[in-house]
Amino acid sequence: MPSQFAKKFIVGPGKAVSLAKIDPRDDSAFKGKDQAKAQTQKDAEAIDALQDKLYAEGKHSLLVVLQGIDCSGKDGTVRAVFNTCGPIGVEVTPFKVPSPEERAHDYLWRVHEACPEKGIIGIFNRSHYEDVLVVKVRKLAKPDVIERRYEEINQFEKMLSDNGTRILKFMLHISKAEQAERLKERVTDPAKQWKFNPSDLEDRKLWNDYMAAYETALRRCSTAHAPWYVIPADRNWARNAAISRIVREALEELAPKYPPPDGWDPKTVVVK
Amino acid sequence: MPSQFAKKFIVGPGKAVSLAKIDPRDDSAFKGKDQAKAQTQKDAEAIDALQDKLYAEGKHSLLVVLQGIDCSGKDGTVRAVFNTCGPIGVEVTPFKVPSPEERAHDYLWRVHEACPEKGIIGIFNRSHYEDVLVVKVRKLAKPDVIERRYEEINQFEKMLSDNGTRILKFMLHISKAEQAERLKERVTDPAKQWKFNPSDLEDRKLWNDYMAAYETALRRCSTAHAPWYVIPADRNWARNAAISRIVREALEELAPKYPPPDGWDPKTVVVK
Numbered sequence: 156m157p158s159q160f161a162k163k164f165i166v167g168p169g170k171a172v173s174l175a176k177i178d179p180r181d182d183s184a185f186k187g188k189d190q191a192k193a194q195t196q197k198d199a200e201a202i203d204a205l206q207d208k209l210y211a212e213g214k215h216s217l218l219v220v221l222q223g224i225d226c227s228g229k230d231g232t233v234r235a236v237f238n239t240c241g242p243i244g245v246e247v248t249p250f251k252v253p254s255p256e257e258r259a260h261d262y263l264w265r266v267h268e269a270c271p272e273k274g275i276i277g278i279f280n281r282s283h284y285e286d287v288l289v290v291k292v293r294k295l296a297k298p299d300v301i302e303r304r305y306e307e308i309n310q311f312e313k314m315l316s317d318n319g320t321r322i323l324k325f326m327l328h329i330s331k332a333e334q335a336e337r338l339k340e341r342v343t344d345p346a347k348q349w350k351f352n353p354s355d356l357e358d359r360k361l362w363n364d365y366m367a368a369y370e371t372a373l374r375r376c377s378t379a380h381a382p383w384y385v386i387p388a389d390r391n392w393a394r395n396a397a398i399s400r401i402v403r404e405a406l407e408e409l410a411p412k413y414p415p416p417d418g419w420d421p422k423t424v425v426v427k
Numbered sequence: 428m429p430s431q432f433a434k435k436f437i438v439g440p441g442k443a444v445s446l447a448k449i450d451p452r453d454d455s456a457f458k459g460k461d462q463a464k465a466q467t468q469k470d471a472e473a474i475d476a477l478q479d480k481l482y483a484e485g486k487h488s489l490l491v492v493l494q495g496i497d498c499s500g501k502d503g504t505v506r507a508v509f510n511t512c513g514p515i516g517v518e519v520t521p522f523k524v525p526s527p528e529e530r531a532h533d534y535l536w537r538v539h540e541a542c543p544e545k546g547i548i549g550i551f552n553r554s555h556y557e558d559v560l561v562v563k564v565r566k567l568a569k570p571d572v573i574e575r576r577y578e579e580i581n582q583f584e585k586m587l588s589d590n591g592t593r594i595l596k597f598m599l600h601i602s603k604a605e606q607a608e609r610l611k612e613r614v615t616d617p618a619k620q621w622k623f624n625p626s627d628l629e630d631r632k633l634w635n636d637y638m639a640a641y642e643t644a645l646r647r648c649s650t651a652h653a654p655w656y657v658i659p660a661d662r663n664w665a666r667n668a669a670i671s672r673i674v675r676e677a678l679e680e681l682a683p684k685y686p687p688p689d690g691w692d693p694k695t696v697v698v699k
Binding site for chain 2: 207211212230233234237238239240241242243244245246247278280335338339342343345346348349350351353356359413414415416417418419421424426427
């Protein structure tokens, strides 16, 4: 069950979402920047401890889906929430333009292959949702094919969930003005230019179409077993604090435990 | 070229190694614990910055092989050296008992599949060296098959190196007494019991055989393109400081750079 905190961000199953009505600078869930940052660090440490138990127990996996328009802060989220865990037992998969082999399969094939095994936290930087976002906006598939996908995705995620994967999906919600600032930084900062692609500007022109596609995906694919959360993301610290808390709570609900000795008795084992 | 620092730990190509003559508590490379810890943290931060460039540039990959007897500190090394980087662009692969599918292939097949692509740091927790260590000590393959492997491994690593992968191999060298302490902790600490397997005690009885197998692997498979380093590992802080510095130096030698704009001109791009 989502907590009172998580409910501030969750999209109720079947509920219509108007992104225009959600302020990307909203930080009302927090008592200021310093406190939010301190809480994020504590939550990251709690996630680290919980992840060790998740790994040791090997009963569940956690799948964190990060979606958002260019510059919405997906990489920064991973660093803030998961660097304390480190790379052991945490797998990040960035989904880029599909390869010829990936395109020769159905759109969920590469996603399924990247799903975390039991004990592992899997993080998707973009995901199968691109197949109802960029593919829809750029008209890369026929409307009836895309229409079919929402339910296919729900069924796929239900199957994952029924087989031990806890799924959390975060839409990082930034304003068009904030994206402009961040894109300008990418264009001018030599350490960030590699992240910029002129096609990002084409996508920016299609902003409203993307928002509409997001709203449809959020409405049709937020389910009890795989909820969507809309995270105001103009302020990095508020974004990190929201996601770290929701991830922590989900892990606490899974309540992983160190397994007891398997087939041996601590009382009789002697290390010589 | 290995630095003066790295030379303290490196195994010269073809050189015989006597592990009994290397003190697992040796910390002469450092000026005390506090300074070593501070240096490790600085090196981890430098590795983080270099890894971002490695990823951006996408020209090379780094493969870090961690080998050592049970409790030698492989996981702890990853945390100390690579948690600052976090999970983006860093892949940890633990090699366990081979699955039926893996066993149906040659022993390098699963290893090859796990090798890091360009831009990525791959960390092997155990590796193909198990095929000349546990396989040799436990007599899981015929002597002539094992004998062939040293050269096969050298050829395989040469091919990886020639194709853009920098390889660093670390043998975490702990004393038998230190292993006893750590095994006892695993037996008694409920948070660590899941890491203990009674077969670890069988391996412990074969300590001398393992050391002999390591000495052969170190002598025959330390090459200019894929050197072995023997790291005194009874003291975690000395182990971390040695490895973080050698990894940092290897990345500095690769000297990854942020790539310039590809097919666009920062002067003419306008973000509207």
